[in-house]
Amino acid sequence: MKKLKIKNKNRIKKRGSSVRLGNIFGRHVKFEFEDKDVESTMKTMVKEPHVHHVPVMTGGIGYRNVYNFYKNDFVGKMPEDVKITRISRTVGRNQVVDELILSFTHDIEIKSMIPGIQPTGKYVELPHVVVMKFRGNKIAHEHVYWDQASLLTQIGILDQSNLPITGIEQSQKLKELSTR
Template sequence: MSKQAMLDTFKAHVDAELAGDLDTTMATMTGDPHLHNIPSMVGGVGPDGVRSFYKNYLVGKFFPPDVTMTGVSTTVGDTQIVDELVISFTHTTPIDWMLPNVAPTGKRVEVAFVVVVGFEEGKISHEHIYWDQATVLAQIGLLDPEGLPVVGAESARKVLNPMLPARAM
């Protein structure tokens, strides 16, 4: 599979997720995919598990309406894509895949994400999605970062602008 074909398939996948199109989302995936949101340990395994997870928690329910996604870098290898981005939103709706059992707080969140997307036979075989849950919890008021090696939106802002000062030690 060409690198451009992988990028096109991943774009179609994300576009379908955001549009709420479950069938198109699943059509971009292999017959035995898996999805793992690392910090929250939610996702799905196999076509039924992934479809159920997407249907109940993600596709069409991805983020609140004011979400913005800012690409930072995309690395395309022979069998996978690694996509780094910053996602910003106001926590006005449940985001069960990211914050299971956490009611909307109305707080603004900015967080860096890394998505590792594997490919087999021209389709997505898996997604492993990473983010710093501590920085999210600090921003929505569920974790007091005082005295801890935890920051808030500054972390995502530094990803977007490496010239910002580092945290004082």
């Protein structure tokens, strides 16, 4: 009997930890995209975090660089109609991984994703994977992945007719599969 109770307590503790990390992740994203508040976003992170947008190597290492990236290139620097649709979330002991679709109209320059590319007015739906590593109750790092060829196809920079790449079909298929 005692072993069962201890096991249940551990399970509850793990579940609570998972919920807590997921909630911190959620607050962080809310501060980035809804509140557009760099200060609050940074409060969810350790003293020396890093952010790495893998396809274009934007982001920063260390508090000052991450702060400057958020302030100058990311927080409040996305199209007004940006929307995040979560497909799945995996929560571990000290890491949260979200699979999501970011959708928006490319009506402003997006330095964090397609630096130097002027607005095209094209609608984009782009699958992302976001990996957040935690130290205690704070985010230590954020690694963000997406298919840059798909993004460039959707805004009309790449022609998919003669390349083995896809555009918006990626997110459409992902949404279809996530309902199965």
